[in-house]
Amino acid sequence: MSDDASHNNQRNDQHDEASQAPLIEHLIELRSRLMRSVVVILVIFLGLYAFANDIYTFVAQPLMDMLPEGSQMIATEVASPFLAPFKLTLVVAVFIAVPFVLHQAWAFIAPGLYDNEKSLAIPILASSVALFYAGAAFAYYVVFPLLFQFFTQTGPENVTVMTDINSYLNFVLKLFFAFGVAFEIPIATFLLIYSGAASVESLSKKRPYIFLGCFVIGMLLTPPDIISQSLLAVPMYLLYEVGLLFGRLAQRKKREKEE
Template sequence: MTQTANNSSPDGGDEQPFVSHLVELRDRLLRVVLVVVVIFLALAPFANWLFTQLSGPLTRQLPEGSSLVAIGVVSPFFTPFKLAMVIAIFAAMPYILYQAWAFIAPGLYQHERQRVFPLMLSSTLLFYLGAAFAYYVVFPLVFGFLSSTAPEGVEFIPDISNYLDFVLTLFFAFGIAFEVPVATVLLVWSGAVTPEALRAKRSYIIVAAFVIGMFLTPPDVISQTLLALPMWLLFEVGVFMSERFAPKREKADDEDELMTDEEMERELDRIEEEEGQTPRG
């Protein structure tokens, strides 16, 4: 009883590591917040210029003499700073992922560390690639389509706050969509599915890509297709790359099962031969 009470005391070994983990997590979160704030303060003086660059794909599609408008009273002030904050978070993403990696790495095996870090790095690059694809490819097509579909007598004058929310949604949608290879590799690595099973379900994946594109993009065929096609192509890339991450133990288990069956047959044959050679009393 005394030993049990001592083990459950506040000085026990179970509670001490938990508190130290909480302290480490707090410290890393504070570092992340500090880095984001520093980047935001550096970008704040250029907030209006950043919004001008972001609105370029739309303003180039507007009729001559038209421009964006600010319906809200404080929209001209807060909208550019909101954009600066989002850009600060995007810019700090490598540091954020590094802090997450440094927190979980001590609990991983060596072979897991060798694979998790490249996946985290590639997921960051793919997210940035998805956002760049949305800005340089999707935005000009989508805004050109939307500006040309306005009914006669209706002037297309978007609000800056609504525009920012719209483009951030697209940035997030395409950034997440470009994570398909990483998700595919993780599924195969965890043993939840095999590359062969993914190839067999290719037709369902294509349909799911268009359904996801329908929900994550504005209600137009162009943006839906521009999201679905890269998702499908990236799925194919993920299936190809997942071959290297497929658990080797699956093949080894199959070979072990085959060897076990063969050994069992030989053992049965041996037992039958021994029984046949045993003299009868």
């Protein structure tokens, strides 16, 4: 009995070692891909750092264009003139490196996917990146000019607008992120329909709640004014309709294949 027990224990130990080996290999691969992503971000950051002030000037231009002649931004903290452009350049480096980071994530998870999942994942990843960039561009070229025009013209006449560079950076980064994520709504809607978690009919019936929810999200993610809330809520709802459209097409193709 003791020999059998010893043999069984040895077999169990070998099984545990065999099961741990793939896990260790996956962790090593994950670490390698994370390191590659970090290195790429650092390389891009080092390449852009010489232009840090120019990048900040570009991002601040929508506000500067709306300020009265002779006005300028200010720095209320000693390190702000250095830290604000530094922080923005790092964010821009991550922003540029997103396609490479997603490619590394894709290369890590792709071996465990089926062929049909791979054929769907690639266009979804590509469209997600494109939509996030589109959301940030929409915020910069459409939302910022309207928003800053409203802010700079509604204050009392005897108040001079002099925005702190660090506060401005935090404000615009929040809006960039909010609009970038909001523009992912078609992808989320499409995945809900394609996976069967929801149907086009059920989502269509919830339009009034979605419309109201878009304004609630706009209220939470933007400054407390109706203009910025509407500029986020209306595109969100229109993108929801786009997601329904593509979901309806995907649902129709799936039914045709089943027939």
